Each structure stands twice: as C-alpha cells, then as structure tokens.
Amino acid sequence: MTNDEVRTTKYEPVIGLEVHCQLLTKTKLFCGCETKFGAEPNSHTCPVCLGWPGSLPVLNEEALRLGIKIGLALNCEISGRLKFDRKNYFYPDLPKAYQISQYDMPVNGKGWIEIEQRAESREQRENQNPMPSALCSMAKRVGITRAHLEEDAGKLLHEGIKDGSLVDYNRAGTPLLEIVSEPDIRSAEEAYDYLTSLKAILEYLEVSDCNMEEGSLRCDANVSVRPVGQEKFGTRTEIKNLNSFKAVQKAIEYEIKRQVEMIEAGEKVSQETRLWNDDTGKTALMRSKEQAHDYRYFPEPDLVPFSIAQEFIEGLRKNLPELPQARTNRFTKDFGLSPYDAAVLVQEKKLGDYFEACVKEKANSKLASNWIQSELLALLNTAKKTIEESPVTPQALAGLLRLIDNNTISGKIAKDVLPLMFETGKSADAIVKEKGLEQVTDTKLIEEIADKVIAANPKSVADFKSGKTTALGFLVGQLMKETKGKANPKLANEILSKKLASLKKISK
Numbered sequence: 398m399t400n401d402e403v404r405t406t407k408y409e410p411v412i413g414l415e416v417h418c419q420l421l422t423k424t425k426l427f428c429g430c431e432t433k434f435g436a437e438p439n440s441h442t443c444p445v446c447l448g449w450p451g452s453l454p455v456l457n458e459e460a461l462r463l464g465i466k467i468g469l470a471l472n473c474e475i476s477g478r479l480k481f482d483r484k485n486y487f488y489p490d491l492p493k494a495y496q497i498s499q500y501d502m503p504v505n506g507k508g509w510i511e512i513e514q515r516a517e518s519r520e521q522r523e524n525q526n527p528m529p530s531a532l533c534s535m536a537k538r539v540g541i542t543r544a545h546l547e548e549d550a551g552k553l554l555h556e557g558i559k560d561g562s563l564v565d566y567n568r569a570g571t572p573l574l575e576i577v578s579e580p581d582i583r584s585a586e587e588a589y590d591y592l593t594s595l596k597a598i599l600e601y602l603e604v605s606d607c608n609m610e611e612g613s614l615r616c617d618a619n620v621s622v623r624p625v626g627q628e629k630f631g632t633r634t635e636i637k638n639l640n641s642f643k644a645v646q647k648a649i650e651y652e653i654k655r656q657v658e659m660i661e662a663g664e665k666v667s668q669e670t671r672l673w674n675d676d677t678g679k680t681a682l683m684r685s686k687e688q689a690h691d692y693r694y695f696p697e698p699d700l701v702p703f704s705i706a707q708e709f710i711e712g713l714r715k716n717l718p719e720l721p722q723a724r725t726n727r728f729t730k731d732f733g734l735s736p737y738d739a740a741v742l743v744q745e746k747k748l749g750d751y752f753e754a755c756v757k758e759k760a761n762s763k764l765a766s767n768w769i770q771s772e773l774l775a776l777l778n779t780a781k782k783t784i785e786e787s788p789v790t791p792q793a794l795a796g797l798l799r800l801i802d803n804n805t806i807s808g809k810i811a812k813d814v815l816p817l818m819f820e821t822g823k824s825a826d827a828i829v830k831e832k833g834l835e836q837v838t839d840t841k842l843i844e845e846i847a848d849k850v851i852a853a854n855p856k857s858v859a860d861f862k863s864g865k866t867t868a869l870g871f872l873v874g875q876l877m878k879e880t881k882g883k884a885n886p887k888l889a890n891e892i893l894s895k896k897l898a899s900l901k902k903i904s905k
Contacts, residue, residue: 408622408660410653411630412582413542414645416595418574418605419549419613420463426548426572427454427497434611438565446548446570448493453699456481460572461504463604464546465705465713467574468505470598470720471541475710479504480702481546485693490551490564498575500694502702503545505574509538510598511722512590513740539591540579549573552612568612574604580619580630585649592616592642593744597721600746609640616645620652622660631656632666636680638673648673652680724749732762741770747784751791758795761802768798772812776819789818797825805829806836809882837883840892843876846884847892850875851900861897869893 425432428445444452468475482500513536551569553562576595582588596614599605607614616639621631636652639645651673656666671680696702719727721743728739728749743749748769755765773794777787797814800806806814806829817828829835837843850872851858860868869890876889 407625408653408657409625409627410583410585410649411580411621411623411633412584412588412649413580413619413633414578414582414588414591415617415619416576416578416592417549417615417617418467418576418599418607420460420572420574421603421605422457422459422463422572424457425570426457426460426546428570430570432571434613436567438563439567441567442569446492447566454497454697456700457572460546461705462713463572463602464504464544464574465710466602466717467576467599467604468508468544469710469714469717470602471505471508471510471544471576473508473541473544474506476502476504476506476705477707478502478702478704481697481700482694483697484547486691488550489562490553490566490569492551492566492569496548496550497697497700498547499545503543505541505544508541508544510541510591510594511536511538512587512594513537537581537587539581539587542577542579544574544576547573547575580621585646585653588618588649589642589646592645594721596642597744597746601718601720601724603718609642615639616642618645618649618652620649620656621666622653622656631660632668634666634668634680635670636673637670637683640675644673644675647675647678648680651678655680728752732756732766734763734766738766738770742766745784751784751787754791755795755798758792760795760798764798764801765794768794768815772815776816780819788820788822789815793818793824800825800829804836804838804885806834807882807884807886809877809886810834810836834883836885837880838885838888840888843880843884843889843892844896846876846879847889847896850879850893851896858897858900862900869897872897 419432422432424430425441425446428443430441430443430446433441445454465475479499480502481497484496484498484500485494486496487494549568549571551564551566553564555562578591582591596607599607599614605613609615618636618639619633620636621633623629623631634652634656636648639648652671659666667685669685670683672683673680725736725739725743728734728743729736732739734742742752752765752769755769756762773787773789774784776789777784782788794815797811797818801808801811806825810829811825814825814828814834817823818825821828823831854872854875857868857871861872872893873886873890876893877884877886880889
C-alpha cells in the first residue's frame with residue numbers, strides 16, 4: 398500500500414461549496430441598469446449601483462421571483478419574512494465599500510439536493526444493464542444551508558496593465574443567489590457531481606445562463622480533513638479562483654493532499670483563503686479567512702424587512718418546470734432507457750430536448766439515445782460545437798435512424814452517412830440514394846456471394862467444421878466486404894450459418 402493510500406484510509410475530507418449564480422434578469426438587483434455582458438466598461442452604471450450619497454436601492458421583483466424558484470427546486474424552506482443586510486469590507490471593485498446581502502433572514506433556508514455518481518465508460522454502463530448499480534447505490538443527499546440574494550461586485554482588470562489595475566463597475570449590483578451547501582461532501586468526485594446536478598437544475602429553471610467563462614456561475618470550495626471516525630471538523634481552507642468544475646475537482650484533490658501531508662508532518666493547518674492556479678496545479682495563500690464578525694453585518698437601513706405572501710410562493714411552486722430527476726424517471730419509464738442513459742441525456746437540458754425531438758419524429762428511442770451519445774456527440778466534440786449548433790437536426794437524425802430500423806441501410810453504412818450529413822447538411826435519404834448505399838436484402842444474391850466466400854476460404858470452413866465458431870464471424874465479414882457493407886448483416890449471418898451447417902452434415 399502506498400503512502401497516499403494509507404493517508405486516504407486514515408483521513409476523511411469534509412467539503413462544503415458556495416456557488417454564486419447570476420440571475421437572468423434584464424436589470425440589476427437594486428437599480429435599473431442593464432446586466433448585459435460585454436458592454437463598454439462602466440457604461441451600465443448609475444448613482445445607485447455606484448453608491449453615490451443620497452441614492453436609494455429598490456429591490457428587483459424579478460430577481461426575488463427567480464431566487465424563490467431556485468429555493469423551491471432545491472427543497473428549501475422559503476422565508477415568509479426576509480431582510481437585507483450590509484456586509485462591510487473594502488475592495489477596489491466594491492464601489493460602496495459594502496455589499497448588500499442577506500445574513501440572518503435569507504430568502505431560502507435549509508434544503509437539499511440529491512446527487513448520483515455515474516459510471517464513466519460505456520463498458521461500465523453495459524455491465525450495469527439493466528439497472529446500473531452505481532446509480533442505485535451511490536445516490537446521496539447533500540444539504541443546502543441557505544440560498545440568499547446579494548449584489549455582485551465589479552471586476553478588476555490586471556492583464557496588460559503595467560502600473561496598477563483598472564476596474565469595470567458594469568457587473569456591480571448584478572443580482573446573485575449564493576447557494577451554500579452543508580459540509581456533506583466527502584470527495585472531489587462528489588463535489589463535481591453536486592455541481593453538475595445543481596447546474597442542470599438551474600438550466601431547467603431558466604434562471605441563469607450558467608456561463609462560467611462570463612462569471613455567471615462561480616464556485617468557492619471549503620475543504621478540511623479529519624481522522625476517520627472523528628466527529629469534530631478539522632480546520633478548513635477556502636479555495637477561490639475556480640473557473641470550471643474540473644478546476645474545482647482538481648483543487649479539492651490537491652488541497653486534501655496538502656492538508657493531510659501537513660498533519661502527518663506535525664504541522665498545523667491554518668484557516669485561510671487560498672487561490673487555485675490551474676497552470677501549476679496548486680493552491681497558494683491569498684489571505685487569512687474572515688469570520689462573520691469581520692464583516693460587521695447590520696440591517697440595510699434603506700431596505701426595510703418585508704413579508705412574502707404565501708399565495709405568491711405557491712404560485713411559483715405550481716409553475717415549476719419538469720426538473721432533471723423527474724425527466725430522468727420519465728425517460729426510463731416512457732422510452733425504455735436505462736437509468737444511466739436517461740441521466741446522461743437529461744444532464745444538459747438542450748441534449749434532452751434534442752433527444753425528445755428526435756423520438757417525436759418516430760425514431761427508435763434506444764437507437765436515438767445510443768447514436769446521440771456516441772456518434773453525434775463525437776462529431777460535435779471534434780468540431781467544437783454544442784448540441785444547439787449541430788448541423789444535423791433532430792429531424793435529420795431521426796430520418797437516418799428510420800433507415801436503419803427499416804433495414805434500408807446497415808448500422809455500419811449509417812456510420813459513414815452521418816459524417817456526410819454533418820458536413821453537407823443533406824438528408825440521409827439523399828446521401829443514400831446519391832451514393833447507392835441501400836442495403837442488399839436479395840436472398841438469392843446473398844446466397845451466391847456466400848457460396849463464393851465459402852469456396853475462397855477453405856481453412857475457415859474447416860475451422861468451423863472442427864467447432865471453432867469464431868470462423869463464422871470471419872466469413873460473415875468477408876461476405877460484407879464483398880458487398881461493400883451493403884448486405885443485411887442478419888440475413889448474411891443466417892444464410893452462411895445454414896450453408897456451413899449443411900456442409901458439416903455432409904462431411905460427417
């Protein structure tokens with residue numbers, strides 16, 4: 398057993414995540430400035446979001462509505478009464494030197510989200526058929542501590558600037574919902590699963606574009622370790638500067654290892670904030686970690702506490718869309734997919750929409766699931782396109798799958814047709830006719846070719862007679878080669894099997 402394996406068995410990681418989700422509103426949380434990304438620096442600002450004396454904030458009702466929708470989807474307790482607080486700290490991109498946030502009366506209280514760790518490969522998936530054990534045994538509920546509304550800070554610009562930094566306040570005041578998990582996560586992999594599940598829920602709710610590159614979804618990780626069996630938590634560190642889910646996973650893995658090595662060496666882990674460096678694959682000290690009292694929270698005097706009508710909350714609850722877990726269950730029930738395949742298609746809303754559109758065009762559901770996940774996604778990944786940018790529409794793919802289903806072409810031929818559809822935008826029917834790829838189902842013709850293959854491969858025939866069943870596969874391959882892949886594989890197999898069986902009887 399290696400040193401790392403020994404450490405893994407001796408210590409348990411304790412992980413909590415703080416996810417900042419930028420809400421999809423047209424204007425900021427407390428003023429009428431636009432939230433559009435990419436505008437001229439400091440062009441979307443006003444006295445309110447810049448904190449000028451005498452300016453007063455007014456709560457954006459749409460942001461409140463979206464925040465409550467998220468809370469409902471995360472099984473949170475929705476507060477009947479809430480207030481806003483001032484979180485005081487100085488940083489150049491915070492124009493007021495305080496942030497309007499929520500402290501002791503957040504809009505969303507305790508809740509939970511269920512995560513499922515999934516098999517990584519098709520081989521693992523096939524071994525789990527029909528009921529993947531990973532999906533059944535590894536479902537886990539992660540608690541939500543709170544999900545509160547707050548305004549975003551601006552953005553500092555450092556690159557290409559020799560002396561000092563520049564600041565863009567366009568983002569200052571943009572509405573955020575900070576989703577804080579309980580410290581229920583026990584591995585970097587679980588953290589990744591939590592984030593992907595949470596992102597899927599947010600996308601289905603259509604409350605955020607979840608674009609990490611533009612900062613619409615950001616994550617900080619709190620990590621500590623403790624000896625296995627110990628109830629008391631270890632000293633935690635917070636990791637910032639995480640710009641992808643993979644970065645979150647890598648940073649957590651590194652921080653767990655770093656803390657364990659410190660403890661093993663007799664050193665003390667300090668409570669601090671650390672930055673993740675993707676290039677070096679390491680975390681580095683940023684500052685000592687602040688506590689709540691360091692922020693000197695007090696009620697925001699310009700926004701009085703207020704109550705939310707229960708009818709308003711229930712109206713939002715009734716109009717929640719179908720969420721990922723419910724859609725996964727429906728895909729398994731209505732389309733006969735395995736839980737794994739359903740979960741993969743559902744994880745990204747647009748991918749699930751593509752699949753449903755394909756099935757709506759009378760494509761075989763299981764065939765559609767397999768071709769979308771394997772052949773189509775492979776082409777999209779190579780071309781660096783999203784499912785929304787696919788040159789092959791759901792209707793076009795359904796047309797190809799119907800040709801396979803009615804034996805017009807074989808699956809092998811279809812794998813040659815799909816890239817041509819992807820490149821040219823032509824339909825499967827047009828390409829098949831243009832290139833003469835229709836499947837050969839003429840029994841008499843296949844029998845003639847089978848006789849030719851048998852005569853040309855006496856050794857394989859002899860192997861078959863001696864009991865080597867693999868010889869049949871070779872001969873079928875030769876027949877397919879003779880027909881340039883056009884022969885119906887099932888028919889070719891049946892005809893060759895009969896002819897070889899009759900030869901075996903004669904030899905006896």
